[in-house]
Amino acid sequence: MTIFKLTLIATLTIVSFAQEKEKKIQRADLPPAVEKTVAAQTLGATIKGFSQEKENGQILYEAETTVNGHSKDIMIDANGAVVEVEEQVALDSLPATVKDGLQAKAGAGKILKIESLTKNGKVVAYEAKVEAAGKKKEIQVGPDGKPLDHEE
Numbered sequence: 001m002t003i004f005k006l007t008l009i010a011t012l013t014i015v016s017f018a019q020e021k022e023k024k025i026q027r028a029d030l031p032p033a034v035e036k037t038v039a040a041q042t043l044g045a046t047i048k049g050f051s052q053e054k055e056n057g058q059i060l061y062e063a064e065t066t067v068n069g070h071s072k073d074i075m076i077d078a079n080g081a082v083v084e085v086e087e088q089v090a091l092d093s094l095p096a097t098v099k100d101g102l103q104a105k106a107g108a109g110k111i112l113k114i115e116s117l118t119k120n121g122k123v124v125a126y127e128a129k130v131e132a133a134g135k136k137k138e139i140q141v142g143p144d145g146k147p148l149d150h151e152e
Contacts, residue, residue: 021053046065086118096145106132
C-alpha cells in the first residue's frame, strides 16, 4: 500500500470514530424513557437540539436547551436517568474561591463562558471556556475553586 492509501484509511477511520462519538438526532429518535425525562427536565426551556453519543461504551443522549437566557445541557442515559447537567452561570454569581480558581487557571486568557457541572444532583466542577492568544480551551476547577485531580 502506498503512503497516500494508508493516510487516507487512517483519516477515514479517525473521522468515522469522531462521528460515531456524537451525532445529532431528532426528538422522535429518543427512547421512551429518555423522552419522558426530557419532557420533565425541559419544562419552560427552549430546546435547541438533541444528540446521541457513546462514552465509555455507554450510549447517552443530550438535550441542548436555553433557560432564562442561558444554556443548559442535560445528559441522560438510555434508561432515562440524568447523568450530568451543564448549566451556564455568571462569573459574578460564583463564590470568591471559585472565581479566583478559574481566573488563576485562565491566566492571561479571557473567560468567555462558565458552566456548572452537576452529577447526581451535586455540583462537581465548574468549567470555563477561555480564549488566550487567539486559541480557545476549556479549564475546570472543583466546587471549592481548587484544581481537580481529574477532569469531570
